[in-house]
Amino acid sequence: MFLRVSTVKRINKSYSYAQIVQSYRREEDGLPAHRVVANLGQLSELEIENLKSAFGASKNNKRVVVAKTNLSVAGTKISKPNFNLVYLDLAVLFEIWSQSGIAQILEGALPRNSSLVSVQKILAILCFHRSQDPGSKLSATRWFQTTALPEMTSVSSDSFNNSRLHRALYDLEQANISLMAKLPSLYGELRSDSSALFLDVSDACFCGDGPEMAEKGLSKDGAIRTKIGIVLLCNRDGLPIRWEVVPGASPDSGTMLDTLEKIKGLSWVRDVPLVCDRAMGRTSLIEKMNDMGITFLTAISRTEYVNFAESLNTHKVDFPLDGLAEKVIAEKAGKHISAKKHFVKVYDDLFAIDLGHMEICVLGEKSDFRAHMKYEGNRIQTAMHLGCEIKKLVENGKFGSVTAAGASLKLKMGIAHKYHNLNRLPQQVQQAILNGEARNCSINRIEQIAIKEKPDSMMDRFYEHVDKCNKLPKKSKRTYYQPRANPSQDSDSATGERRLSVRVVAYFNPQMFADQKVRAQKWLQKIADLENDLNKRLSSTSSRRTKDSVYAEIDRFIRKKDLLRCFDIKILLNTAQNVKSVKLTLIEDEWNKRRNFDGFCVLVAQSNCTLTATELCKLYRAKDIVEKDFQVIKSVLQLGPIRHRTDLKVKAHVSICMLSLLIERLLEKRLAGVCSARRALEVLHTCHLNKYVVGSESLYTITEPTPQQMQILKQLRMTHLCDDDYLRERIDKSQVL
Numbered sequence: 001m002f003l004r005v006s007t008v009k010r011i012n013k014s015y016s017y018a019q020i021v022q023s024y025r026r027e028e029d030g031l032p033a034h035r036v037v038a039n040l041g042q043l044s045e046l047e048i049e050n051l052k053s054a055f056g057a058s059k060n061n062k063r064v065v066v067a068k069t070n071l072s073v074a075g076t077k078i079s080k081p082n083f084n085l086v087y088l089d090l091a092v093l094f095e096i097w098s099q100s101g102i103a104q105i106l107e108g109a110l111p112r113n114s115s116l117v118s119v120q121k122i123l124a125i126l127c128f129h130r131s132q133d134p135g136s137k138l139s140a141t142r143w144f145q146t147t148a149l150p151e152m153t154s155v156s157s158d159s160f161n162n163s164r165l166h167r168a169l170y171d172l173e174q175a176n177i178s179l180m181a182k183l184p185s186l187y188g189e190l191r192s193d194s195s196a197l198f199l200d201v202s203d204a205c206f207c208g209d210g211p212e213m214a215e216k217g218l219s220k221d222g223a224i225r226t227k228i229g230i231v232l233l234c235n236r237d238g239l240p241i242r243w244e245v246v247p248g249a250s251p252d253s254g255t256m257l258d259t260l261e262k263i264k265g266l267s268w269v270r271d272v273p274l275v276c277d278r279a280m281g282r283t284s285l286i287e288k289m290n291d292m293g294i295t296f297l298t299a300i301s302r303t304e305y306v307n308f309a310e311s312l313n314t315h316k317v318d319f320p321l322d323g324l325a326e327k328v329i330a331e332k333a334g335k336h337i338s339a340k341k342h343f344v345k346v347y348d349d350l351f352a353i354d355l356g357h358m359e360i361c362v363l364g365e366k367s368d369f370r371a372h373m374k375y376e377g378n379r380i381q382t383a384m385h386l387g388c389e390i391k392k393l394v395e396n397g398k399f400g401s402v403t404a405a406g407a408s409l410k411l412k413m414g415i416a417h418k419y420h421n422l423n424r425l426p427q428q429v430q431q432a433i434l435n436g437e438a439r440n441c442s443i444n445r446i447e448q449i450a451i452k453e454k455p456d457s458m459m460d461r462f463y464e465h466v467d468k469c470n471k472l473p474k475k476s477k478r479t480y481y482q483p484r485a486n487p488s489q490d491s492d493s494a495t496g497e498r499r500l501s502v503r504v505v506a507y508f509n510p511q512m513f514a515d516q517k518v519r520a521q522k523w524l525q526k527i528a529d530l531e532n533d534l535n536k537r538l539s540s541t542s543s544r545r546t547k548d549s550v551y552a553e554i555d556r557f558i559r560k561k562d563l564l565r566c567f568d569i570k571i572l573l574n575t576a577q578n579v580k581s582v583k584l585t586l587i588e589d590e591w592n593k594r595r596n597f598d599g600f601c602v603l604v605a606q607s608n609c610t611l612t613a614t615e616l617c618k619l620y621r622a623k624d625i626v627e628k629d630f631q632v633i634k635s636v637l638q639l640g641p642i643r644h645r646t647d648l649k650v651k652a653h654v655s656i657c658m659l660s661l662l663i664e665r666l667l668e669k670r671l672a673g674v675c676s677a678r679r680a681l682e683v684l685h686t687c688h689l690n691k692y693v694v695g696s697e698s699l700y701t702i703t704e705p706t707p708q709q710m711q712i713l714k715q716l717r718m719t720h721l722c723d724d725d726y727l728r729e730r731i732d733k734s735q736v737l
Contacts, residue, residue, distance in 0.1 A: 016043060084691075087703075093663055125160065127663060169653070169656075203220055215228075231256065233263070236622065237625075261292070316596045337599075346614050391423045452547070506601065545578060547573065567585065636664070684712060684713075700731060
């Protein structure tokens with residue numbers, strides 16, 4: 001191998017780039033050739049000469065000997081430094097910590113401590129460790145000794161031990177509420193942009209079982225894990241204002257509502273728009289935010305589009321997609337929507353439309369069956385009553401979907417659809433259920449009859465199941481909720497109906513339209529492949545598949561994308577009552593209804609909102625800042641996997657990550673586009689503090705900073721960190737060379 005140097009001239013300047021090159025013979029023709037082993041980038045002349053000498057010595061089978069350089073201080077010769085300590089990146093973080101006021105508010109929030117070592121400094125060191133070399137708290141004690149932090153903070157290595165760290169975490173958790181209460185005023189002093197607030201929820205997983213708050217659930221990456229939930233509220237600059245750790249199985253909407261309940265009425269929240277994602281986009285949740293008096297903006301779920309944005313049907317984008325690439329679909333969709341006069345082009349991928357003010361019918365607490373319809377009877381009767389009511393609400397146009405109607409009755413989506421499926425039964429069977437004839441029957445079994453059996457055989461299957469269940473021992477009597485005798489006679493006041501007035505805007509994203517169309521077509525193809533594969537397997541003479549097992553396989557596959565109602569499933573049996581074939585027929589009306597809103601996102605704000613549609617769409621897009629915050633604490637700061645085993649330590653660990661995020665965001669703000677905070681810290685990391693031990697004295701010198709490092713320090717106004725005079729003042733009892 002040898003060193004190859006290429007020189008390039010740009011604007012009267014020469015740049016040398018080095019590569020390690022290896023000679024070899026090509027296998028195909030045996031001719032000599034070169035291949036690049038490594039690109040070393042731009043090197044100084046000294047570095048190039050050193051590398052050439054090293055390769056030359058290796059070629060001649062000689063050892064490279066580095067001459068010792070002796071420093072002379074007070075007549076003493078020093079051959080090499082005793083310690084090479086990480087300095088400049090940590091010094092910058094420590095300056096941000098001190099200058100921004102974080103140290104002061106944390107000192108005021110922490111409980112009084114008689115220890116000689118400041119808890120605030122211990123927490124600062126933990127934040128720097130999380131930022132620069134994330135690992136366990138035990139690893140922080142080893143890392144601390146390799147840095148210049150003992151000299152900068154006056155905290156000795158012996159004092160920074162595992163016991164003290166965990167006591168500091170306990171103190172931080174005790175001070176958490178007080179700390180977060182002071183952050184808004186701190187951001188006001190720092191002139192951070194708090195003209196809008198952003199709320200979101202994420203999770204963090206554990207190694208092992210975790211503490212009491214850790215619960216198994218579906219994580220954000222789509223796997224079942226032991227996890228906790230983390231609620232984060234931040235401002236436009238991404239600075240964390242409030243955060244909370246919640247049990248892992250807590251629903252996102254519930255945890256966000258709890259946070260809103262705690263901050264409503266605070267001075268820094270008043271009249272400031274608070275943006276949250278579509279987890280809060282249901283009518284009942286929007287009503288609650290409206291009642292809190294919070295200035296909100298949220299995207300609604302697709303099941304609510306018919307309620308809030310039915311007029312978008314007149315603006316739907318529809319053209320043949322056969323054979324078109326995804327990029328072409330996006331371009332055609334953009335041209336199609338830009339031609340409509342009601343849309344305003346904001347960006348190439350954002351077209352806004354103002355849908356005006358709307359009044360939505362909301363059913364109050366009196367309309368909740370479980371709140372006012374006490375019933376002594378059986379559960380299947382109640383389910384049938386609720387199914388009829390859901391059907392009536394949808395048909396009357398009060399709600400655009402079964403999910404929305406079920407939510408108004410405080411029913412979860414799956415339960416609402418289960419009860420609504422009972423409406424497929426013949427009218428005579430429904431009346432029999434309401435009369436109590438199916439008292440001992442299972443709701444699940446009755447639902448299976450409704451969705452699997454043919455209409456002409458449903459009655460026979462129903463009474464067969466009733467007869468079978470009546471032969472079983474009767475269960476103990478239970479109390480359920482009963483609908484009133486004639487709910488249709490209820491007036492608006494009796495049912496608690498009221499009107500919710502909101503401001504509605506929408507935007508169209510051509511790329512999102514193309515993605516959704518292509519994804520939908522892929523799913524149709526997957527379902528067609530499933531049908532073909534099933535029929536191929538069923539055609540085998542050895543097949544003994546039953547109707548229930550085949551239906552279960554189809555159900556599991558189609559339910560992944562909630563497409564069960566888009567297909568008519570027919571299962572044909574042979575004379576032995578085994579499945580002969582299946583036929584999945586797409587229900588065009590239902591499919592088209594779901595595809596009408598592809599590419600659209602509907603936003604809802606409080607009725608007195610004065611922002612334009614364009615401003616609201618831009619504001620909602622700005623919520624990306626809170627998602628990036630979660631990316632930082634998960635990837636850069638390595639929030640998880642968490643290894644703590646108590647709730648208190650887990651909460652303190654999350655707070656350390658949030659304070660580290662705060663420092664990172666403040667550094668990013670000061671750099672003002674020169675480079676990212678991560679890049680700046682990487683560049684500064686190579687400037688070390690060299691420590692010489694001479695007898696009982698310690699002598700220090702700083703690695704000569706590079707021009708790039710000095711440029712970053714000038715931008716931050718921290719060039720003093722490389723001054724010898726500053727070091728003499730900062731490091732106690734030291735001599736600076």
